[in-house]
Amino acid sequence: TGIISFFLSPIIDNMTTALVMSAVILAVGRGNVRFVSIACINIVVAANAGGAFSPFGDITTLMVWQKGILDFHVFFKLLIPSVVNYLIPATIMSFAIPQGRPASGEAVVAMKRGSVAIMFLFACTIATAVSFHNFLGLPAFLGMTTGLAYLKFFGYYLRKTHVPLASDSLAYGETGDVQAFDSFREVARAEWDTLLFFFGVIMSVGGLGFIGYLDILSAYLYTELGATTANVMVGVISAVIDNIPVMVAVLQMQPTMDTTQWLLVTLTAGVGGSMLSIGSAAGVALMGQARGMYTFFRHLKWTPAIALGYAASIWVHMLINGN
Structure with a gap:
């Protein structure tokens, strides 16, 4: 670790x-x-x-x-x-x-829909922040907020293309297991x-x-x-x-x-x-x-x-x- x-x-x-x-x-x-x-x-x-x-x-x-x-x-x-x-x-x-x-766990962990794309967007955000500062002379925070815009656009796409499942309901499983991605919810948890x-x-x-x-x-x-x-x-x-x-x-x-x-x-x-x-x-x-x-x-x-x-x-x- x-x-x-x-x-x-x-x-x-x-x-x-x-x-x-x-x-x-x-x-x-x-x-x-x-x-x-x-x-x-x-x-x-x-x-x-x-x-x-x-x-x-x-x-x-x-x-x-x-x-x-x-x-x-x-x-x-x-x-x-x-x-x-x-x-x-x-x-x-x-x-x-x-x-x-330690005892090994038997639970199967799967990545959620869109997770790979979000990791790629994170890398793009870092590259944007560095480029803004080094090549354009702009503050790095503008690059980071641009990266937030990347996430907002992709989050909107995930929400619009989300297929509701039974586990989205309070009556099934744990709430939030298969919820549509909501970038605003993640920002609120900061x-x-x-x-x-x-x-x-x-x-x-x-x-x-x-x-x-x-x-x-x-x-x-x-x-x-x-x-x-x-x-x-x-x-x-x-x-x-x-x-x-x-x-x-x-x-x-x-x-x-x-x-x-x-x-x-x-x-x-x-x-x-x-x-x-x-x-x-x-x-x-x-x-x-x-x-x-x-x-x-x-x-x-x-x-x-x-x-x-x-x-x-x-x-x-x-x-x-x-x-």
Whole structure:
């Protein structure tokens, strides 16, 4: 699950990856608290590490890309440091995984009508967002909303060509088994409270920048301590107060840094949040999904191993990407 999470996260972002893989973990390790807790930690580390080398892998990388600080292809220089960041704690945690093999399920799972086409449209959406930003100079969100239009058109086609079946009725089976696809219903299920939280955080950080506090902090961190020390500290702070507001603050400060240092702060903000369960959206999401099994203190037990991977990834980045 960790390897899948690592390579899935750059495409569908770290929080979505964590939610998808948590469903697998909870199904496979049902009742095995130790297995579920370690697997959840593994997913958080893998999802955050995988998301660090892609503009779509995390909100922090997306913000850096949209700001025009780093080009799309430059993020992939963080691939090797991200691999190191994941492999070190994953290797250590592998010795603590309980022995045994979970019971295999006998249920037959079939993909719903239109699922392959929707996956193709998702790939087209990513391509559209990248093309809009790189070739037309348009904000990436316009490409994503264009992708939403793709889904709306195809969803309309699915609804108009849907053949009602007995299981569509409340009197048969589980409601929603074979319902017609409704894109509006899927949008309504979005985590609006989370989106409003991020909106509030960004407004708050913007207010701090407006009244001058971020300028004072920037002068201390990036002038007195130096860019490398400051960017390493950004990752540690991200573990405590979440990486998104920290990256918003860095972007508001607008420190003068070269590409190596911007890659460093992108890496540290992305993977630093893995050190605590509350440090990233992926960790917070999994605490909600695996309530009682994946907790703050169970994650804290493995913080030294994760911190070792954090330090190693910084060293590897400076070694291969440093000037």
